[in-house]
Amino acid sequence: MSLQMVDLRAQIEATRPEIDAALAAVLDRGAFVRGPFVAAFEEELAAYVTGLGAEHEVHALGVANGTDALQIALMALGVGVGDEVICPAFTFVATAEAAALLGATPVFADIDPDTFNLDPAGVEAAITERTKAVVPVHLFGQCADMTALRTVCDAHGLPLVEDMAQAVGATWSGRPAGTLGALGTLSFYPSKNLGAFGDGGAILTTDAALADRVRQIANHGAAKKYHHTAVGVNSRLDAMQAAILSVHLRHLPVWTDARRAAASLYDEAFAEVDEVVRPVRRDEARHVFHQYTLRVPAGARDAIAADLRARGVPTMIYYPEPLHVMEPYRADVHLPETDRACAEVLSLPMHPHLSPADVTRVADAVRASLASVLPAVAA
Numbered sequence: 001m002s003l004q005m006v007d008l009r010a011q012i013e014a015t016r017p018e019i020d021a022a023l024a025a026v027l028d029r030g031a032f033v034r035g036p037f038v039a040a041f042e043e044e045l046a047a048y049v050t051g052l053g054a055e056h057e058v059h060a061l062g063v064a065n066g067t068d069a070l071q072i073a074l075m076a077l078g079v080g081v082g083d084e085v086i087c088p089a090f091t092f093v094a095t096a097e098a099a100a101l102l103g104a105t106p107v108f109a110d111i112d113p114d115t116f117n118l119d120p121a122g123v124e125a126a127i128t129e130r131t132k133a134v135v136p137v138h139l140f141g142q143c144a145d146m147t148a149l150r151t152v153c154d155a156h157g158l159p160l161v162e163d164m165a166q167a168v169g170a171t172w173s174g175r176p177a178g179t180l181g182a183l184g185t186l187s188f189y190p191s192k193n194l195g196a197f198g199d200g201g202a203i204l205t206t207d208a209a210l211a212d213r214v215r216q217i218a219n220h221g222a223a224k225k226y227h228h229t230a231v232g233v234n235s236r237l238d239a240m241q242a243a244i245l246s247v248h249l250r251h252l253p254v255w256t257d258a259r260r261a262a263a264s265l266y267d268e269a270f271a272e273v274d275e276v277v278r279p280v281r282r283d284e285a286r287h288v289f290h291q292y293t294l295r296v297p298a299g300a301r302d303a304i305a306a307d308l309r310a311r312g313v314p315t316m317i318y319y320p321e322p323l324h325v326m327e328p329y330r331a332d333v334h335l336p337e338t339d340r341a342c343a344e345v346l347s348l349p350m351h352p353h354l355s356p357a358d359v360t361r362v363a364d365a366v367r368a369s370l371a372s373v374l375p376a377v378a379a
């Protein structure tokens with residue numbers, strides 16, 4: 001079998017009878033928007049996250065996608081025109097886009113070079129009187145340093161929104177992502193650790209009042225049917241996706257263990273390879289390895305990726321360009337660790353169906369590529 005970054009075919013093969021039954025149940029019931037399948041998935045997701053060690057009851061709301069989840073979370077916190085929202089520039093655009101859509105300005109802080117996650121000292125330095133919220137991204141499946149971020153944010157009375165699009169199942173100091181700030185936002189894009197077969201997203205919170213608020217905002221600002229007390233949006237998780245997600249959620253603990261096991265095998269395989277930097281796991285973090293991302297020498301990165309492609313090993317660069325240099329988000333800020341990460345990162349195939357033989361094949365190919373590319377680049 002050819003190697004894939006993400007192997008949805010293998011996932012479907014493993015779950016096909018359950019998926020077929022789940023979809024048939026939706027068709028038989030004829031409830032396609034809201035309704036019992038969405039409610040059931042919301043409850044199951046909340047129970048799953050609670051079971052990871054939440055201190056308080058978790059509320060979960062399904063929405064249309066992870067970008068909407070971020071926007072609705074920020075709306076629930078009152079973010080609007082003229083406000084500033086601090087976030088990383090080393091992330092998918094949606095993190096900053098959600099703030100910009102509300103007329104707020106995304107303000108970029110640099111990242112911790114070990115984890116690629118928002119640097120709490122950088123956040124503190126970026127706070128102004130206009131700062132309304134801070135959005136750390138739990139990038140690649142590892143939580144940002146929520147202890148330090150909470151200390152900074154609590155001192156300034158600022159809420160944290162966890163962009164946990166890549167980190168369902170992750171924990172920090174024994175507490176699950178999505179319960180470490182005011183709100184957590186999830187994406188169920190098919191390639192995510194918990195993916196739908198289309199778009200989907202969710203918002204998590206342990207604050208019952210905020211849960212009511214996000215529910216209202218996501219439903220056109222309706223306090224009750226045809227009575228709208230706030231400007232909202234139309235953002236719904238549909239029943240087909242919810243039914244699929246209920247199936248996938250049952251497999252998520254095993255799939256997460258498989259990702260973590262593959263990551264450990266990669267770690268072993270690269271232990272003696274001085275030319276690469278392996279992902280750093282923080283002691284407080286349970287990393288769920290949405291990506292397994294190496295650092296390689298910047299000047300050789302693209303040649304290594306091309307060489308690996310020729311050897312049948314796909315790779316991806318998450319992310320080649322930081323947000324603060326992109327036209328809609330251009331900012332006159334100095335983010336050296338963000339720039340360096342963009343030049344050095346190389347993500348390897350990572351999914352729950354990766355076999356130990358696949359990991360060995362990828363690692364052997366990486367070693368061979370380094371041996372063939374680095375001397376040529378140095379010459």
Ligand SMILES: Cc1ncc(COP(=O)(O)O)c(C=O)c1O
Binds near residue numbers: 068166187200
């Ligand atoms: C970090 C991050 N934030 C937000 C999103 C947006 O999610 P979606 O594509 O479901 O809108 C993604 C997913 O691509 C992401 O990786």
